Amino acid sequence: MTERERILAAIRGDAVDRIPWVPRLEFWHRAAIRHHALPAEFEGLSLRQIAARIGAGCYAVVPDFTEADEDEMIDRGLGIFRVPTLAYDVSLEGVERRVSRRGRETVVEYATPHGTVRTAFLFTGEMLDAGASMPWVTEHVIRQPGDFDAAGYIFEHLKVTPLPEGYARLRERVGEDGLAVAWIAGTACPIHHIMKELMPTEQFFYALADYPDRMLRLAAQLEPYFAAIQQAALDSPAETVLLGGNYDDSITSPPFFRRHILPFLRAFADRLHARGKYLVTHTDGENRLLLPLYLETGFDVADSVCPYPMTRCTLEQLREAFAGRIAIWGGIPAVLLCADSASFDDFRAFIDGAIERYGRQTRLVLGVSDMVTADAQLDRLKYIGERVQAICA
Numbered sequence: 067m068t069e070r071e072r073i074l075a076a077i078r079g080d081a082v083d084r085i086p087w088v089p090r091l092e093f094w095h096r097a098a099i100r101h102h103a104l105p106a107e108f109e110g111l112s113l114r115q116i117a118a119r120i121g122a123g124c125y126a127v128v129p130d131f132t133e134a135d136e137d138e139m140i141d142r143g144l145g146i147f148r149v150p151t152l153a154y155d156v157s158l159e160g161v162e163r164r165v166s167r168r169g170r171e172t173v174v175e176y177a178t179p180h181g182t183v184r185t186a187f188l189f190t191g192e193m194l195d196a197g198a199s200m201p202w203v204t205e206h207v208i209r210q211p212g213d214f215d216a217a218g219y220i221f222e223h224l225k226v227t228p229l230p231e232g233y234a235r236l237r238e239r240v241g242e243d244g245l246a247v248a249w250i251a252g253t254a255c256p257i258h259h260i261m262k263e264l265m266p267t268e269q270f271f272y273a274l275a276d277y278p279d280r281m282l283r284l285a286a287q288l289e290p291y292f293a294a295i296q297q298a299a300l301d302s303p304a305e306t307v308l309l310g311g312n313y314d315d316s317i318t319s320p321p322f323f324r325r326h327i328l329p330f331l332r333a334f335a336d337r338l339h340a341r342g343k344y345l346v347t348h349t350d351g352e353n354r355l356l357l358p359l360y361l362e363t364g365f366d367v368a369d370s371v372c373p374y375p376m377t378r379c380t381l382e383q384l385r386e387a388f389a390g391r392i393a394i395w396g397g398i399p400a401v402l403l404c405a406d407s408a409s410f411d412d413f414r415a416f417i418d419g420a421i422e423r424y425g426r427q428t429r430l431v432l433g434v435s436d437m438v439t440a441d442a443q444l445d446r447l448k449y450i451g452e453r454v455q456a457i458c459a
Contacts, residue, residue, distance in 0.1 A: 068242035069123035077344055077367055077393045079428050084457035088123035088244055090437040092130050093197035097440030114243055121451020124244030126236055127369055131199040143174055143185025143203055145263025151236035153229055153248045154298035160223040171204055180215035183207050196440050208265045214280055217264060218287035226294035233302045247306045247346055250299045254310025255330035256288035296334055300341060309334055311348025315355035323356055328363050335364035350436045354378050357387040371396035372435035393429040400435045403442035413446055417453060425457045
C-alpha cells in the first residue's frame, strides 16, 4: 500500500497492512531551523523527504500558514486565511482596509458604512522559538456592541472564489506519500467563528447572554461565507475535507456544542458523504464529555487526538467511545517525545504497547497529538518509524 492508500483505508475502516504513521513535523522543523539545530542529515530536504527518512508519511491536514505572504495573512484578525494550497480564495468588497504597524504588531482597520473596526496581531519571540505558524490576535474585531454591525457588513461583503488548482498543488506536492486534506476553516460554524476569531472567549459568552438576538443575527450574516467555502470543498477533487476544530468540553460545552456546532457539522457531513467524501475535524482539546455528541455529528476523522496524560481520556477509551465509526488521527501525547517530560523507557513502553495493540488495526492514523513540538527528540521519532515499519517486515 502507498501511504495515501493506507490512510484512506484506515478512514474507511478497511484492512490495512500496517498502521499509518503521519506526524505533523512543521513546528519542530521551523524551530530547528531558527535555532540552527536542524540535524545535518536533513539539510536541504523538504518535509516530505524528512518524513520519509524517519519512516513516516507526509502530513498535509492543517495548512502551513507560513506559506502565505504578509499580504495574504492581512485578514488574520477576521479568521480569514489565504494559503496557496487552499481550495478557495477570499476578497473583500465595499470595505476599505488600512494597514499600519505598531511596534511588532500589524494593525488593520476596516472602514464600513457602519463604522470602522480594528484588529491587531503579532508573533512573539516565544511563538517563533516554538515554530508557530499563525500570529496571535492582540485586538479582536468586536470589542463593544457598536462593532457588531461593521463586522456583519464585512462578512456579508466577502467574495469567495473556488480555487481547485490550489488544492491540486497540495495533492501534487504530497503525491502518494500522504493524504492531501482540503482545509476549509478552523471553525465549525458561524457562531463558533465568532467565539474563536472575532471576540475574546470570555467576552463572547457575556455577549451571548446579554445580546443573544444580536449575536445570532451576526451568525446569520456569516452563514453565506460558510456556505461558499463549504461549496468550494464539495466541488473540489479532495476526498477528505477538514472543517472546524479546537473543541473543549469546558468551553464548547456539551449544551453549546449540541445547539450551535453539531447541526452544522452534521449537515456538512451529510453533503460530503453524498459525494463520497469524508469529513475531518480537529479535536485537540479535552473531549471526554463531548464524545457521545461526536458520534451524532457524522464526521469521519477526529484529527489531532491527544490522549492521557495530556487529557483525561486514554487512547483505548477514545477508541471504545468512537465504536469503530470515527477514525482517530493522532494518539501519541506530544510530551512523550520530550526528554524533560518523559523518560525514554516510559516513551518506549507507550509506543510498544500501542504498536502491539493497534499495529494492524483500522480506524487509526498514528500521529503526535496536535504537532511534534520544538523540543521533541529525533531518536524518539525515528523509533516510532522503525516500530511501525517493522510490522510489514
